[in-house]
Amino acid sequence: MELIQNIPYLLIVGVMMLIAFYIGKTMKFISLPSIIGYMITGVLLGPSLFNILAEPVQESFSFITDIALSLVAISIGLELSFTSLKRQGKGIITVIFSESLLAFVIVTGGIYLLTKDLPLSLIFGAIAPASAPAGTVAVIQEYKAKGKLTDALYAVVGFDDGLGIIIFGFASAIAQSLLRSEAGAQMNMLVVLGEPLKEVGLSILVGAAIGFLFSLLVRMLKQRTDILILTISMVLLTAGLCSLLGLSEILTNMIFGIIIVNTQSSKLIHTLKSLLESFMPMVFVIFFVLAGANLHVAALPALGVLGIVYVLCRTAGLMGGAFFGSILGKLDDNIKRYLGMGILSQAGVAIGLALVVKQEFVEISAHGASIGSSVITTVTATCIFFEIIGPVLTKIGLTKSGEIKPMKLATQKQ
Secondary structure (H helix, E strand, C coil): HHHHHHHHHHHHHHHHHHHHHHHHHHHHHCCCCCCHHHHHHHEEEEECCCCCHHHHHHCHHHHHHHHHHHHHHHHHCCCHHHHHHHHHHHHHHHHHHHHHHHHHHHHHHHHHHCCCCHHHHHHHHHHCCCCCHHHHHHHHHHHCCCCCCHHHHHHHHHHHHHHHHHHHHHHHHHHHHHHHCCCCEEEEEEHHHHHHHHHHHHHHHHHHHHHHHHHHHHHCCCCHHHHHHHHHHHHHHHHHHHHCCCHHHHHHHHHHHHHHHCCCCHHHHHHHHHHHHHHHHHHHHHHHHHHHHHHCCHHHHCCHHHHHHHHHHHHHHHHHHHHHHHHHCCCCCHHHHHHHHCCCCCCCHHHHHHHHHHHHHHHCCCHHHHHHHHHHHHHHHHHHHHHHHHHHHHHHHHHHEEECCCHHHHHHHH
16 A cells, blocks of 8 residues: 555556556447546546555646646537527527426426435435536547537537536525524525626636637737647636636636637637647546546445436436427427437536535534535435446437447547
8 A cells, every 4th residue: 555655646647548548449349438448447546446546646636637627618618609509599598408407306306205305305406407528528529520419519518517506506505595494593595696696707707808818819829839838828727717716617618718719710710629639638538537536436335215316317307308408499300319318427516516515514504414415425426327328328329310420430449
């Protein structure tokens, strides 16, 4: 154990990237995305087995996760030109609201029928809409998927992060109010309800400001490498500001990307996309190995009935909401059939929200502390399921829709 603790971090990074790369390659033989192999590597090297990526090591590498999520977010933003969104029409907005709100309603209802605990049910319902866009984007980029479903996936997994924050803020405020009423205390609902709105509003403002600053600076650059350096620098700057101000790095960087794609020339946008696409695979290897290391297999027995109900209700809410939203929005048939399959991944954001619940609710009452414990245990366990099944279903949906071409699949297997 002491020998493992003394391994230099650079050696750990090198070994985990090398192992993950080749395990990822083997996934092609069973028609799975490479990121499944990366996560398997993380499970093997993490606390579940060899414990090389122990908790202190993971904490030291946490900045890599922030960088990866920020790069994923700007990649999403670069796909969301106003022309593209207009082409998709108001229907995509209908889908975003439908899948997020239906997931909240069905999970809240399902957990309440099981537990008869309204504050607990509201919290599980509020966490349900939170997605993990990295898995979806990684599959899209790995197989170079293109089409209406791909465009819709970029929009949904990007914008539902902001909507999820708002839903969580409101539901958490109501749950806290109920718990404080049980304990005989009062709280200022207006202050609590205003927090998520403030976070989303500031995220949009900061992302827009960074985007316009980038637009001014990039005009003076011609070389591809110079543009890449400026882009990465601005992404790191944005991620740092989000950490400092307590903002959503996914939403902020996505707005950054939206400003760029809607203000710059098509030539620059093409250059940026190609630069990021060549850079992202390396980031995905490290990110998903660390994600796998966070998937504690020992937590699976804790899934229990509560976890199974959460998994089933969240799946039904997201997939059902995406389907009905697509019908109401009169979207393409492929979007109706397969969009729900691409939005099930759940990881970092959900666990982060669960940690917030654990920290804030324990101060209210014993009931609050019990809710915090139940939420963090169950969400951690269910994320293992969603992180594995999410990318697999995304690939199946994109393949069935024809947006992953058979020729490209064959190329991937070589």
